[in-house]
Amino acid sequence: KQEVTQIPAALSVPEGENLVLNCSFTDSAIYNLQWFRQDPGKGLTSLLLIQSSQREQTSGRLNASLDKSSGRSTLYIAASQPGDSATYLCAVAVSYNTDKLIFGTGTRLQVFP
Amino acid sequence: EAGVAQSPRYKIIEKRQSVAFWCNPISGHATLYWYQQILGQGPKLLIQFQNNGVVDDSQLPKDRFSAERLKGVDSTLKIQPAKLEDSAVYLCASSPWTGGTTEAFFGQGTRLTVV
Numbered sequence: 001k002q003e004v005t006q007i008p009a010a011l012s013v014p015e016g017e018n019l020v021l022n023c024s025f026t027d028s029a030i031y032n033l034q035w036f037r038q039d040p041g042k043g044l045t046s047l048l049l050i051q052s053s054q055r056e057q058t059s060g061r062l063n064a065s066l067d068k069s070s071g072r073s074t075l076y077i078a079a080s081q082p083g084d085s086a087t088y089l090c091a092v093a094v095s096y097n098t099d100k101l102i103f104g105t106g107t108r109l110q111v112f113p
Numbered sequence: 114e115a116g117v118a119q120s121p122r123y124k125i126i127e128k129r130q131s132v133a134f135w136c137n138p139i140s141g142h143a144t145l146y147w148y149q150q151i152l153g154q155g156p157k158l159l160i161q162f163q164n165n166g167v168v169d170d171s172q173l174p175k176d177r178f179s180a181e182r183l184k185g186v187d188s189t190l191k192i193q194p195a196k197l198e199d200s201a202v203y204l205c206a207s208s209p210w211t212g213g214t215t216e217a218f219f220g221q222g223t224r225l226t227v228v
Contacts, residue, residue, distance in 0.1 A: 004155070034217070036219075041224070042221055043117075043119075043204055043219040043220050043221040043222045044156070044204065044219040046216050046218065046219075089155055091155070091156075099215055099217070100158055100161060101146075101158065101217060103155030103156050105153070105155045
């Protein structure tokens with residue numbers, strides 16, 4: 001059974017810091033891994049999608065890496081801003097036929113001025 | 114393009130009452146998902162449709178939850194009767210699905226409180 005864990009559960013940093021969020025999964029047989037952002041009372045916004053054959057993806061100040069063999073992914077946020085404050089969720093797609101996503105419990109990030 | 118639309122945004126009901134949620138996916142997306150997100154947890158898949166057929170409903174509590182997707186477009190999720198533990202955010206998502214590689218797009222969710 002696939003389990004996804006995110007560490008840390010919460011993180012508070014001053015503006016401008018570079019930070020790393022971690023995601024680990026127990027079964028390396030995944031098809032893709034996605035990082036989402038969730039603002040309070042809102043739905044999920046997809047940030048980055050890494051296919052199983054890829055090692056990393058970049059979008060602006062965000063960089064996500066994937067190491068399937070070790071069951072790990074990291075989301076790197078450069079030069080953090082107060083607007084980055086949100087909960088960050090990672091999810092793995094576990095079935096080619098269904099695109100079913102298994103989510104972690106998230107990392108709640110607060111960036112203070 | 115328009116995103117995934119859900120309604121209502123909020124709902125408060127008493128236990129044992131029934132409730133229904135509605136979802137309109139992104140136009141042309143064949144796959145539709147309903148997820149349940151309990152406070153402090155990640156979303157959990159309840160049911161997945163491919164067009165108007167059910168692909169995965171293994172975690173749907175079928176004694177009280179039901180869902181349908183008419184004509185492969187809009188979908189409704191119903192709970193009858195509701196329990197206190199059903200309090201959660203219900204998220205609808207859609208994807209164009211090309212097999213294991215597609216990105217899911219989520220709606221804003223419906224926050225259900227059962228009292």
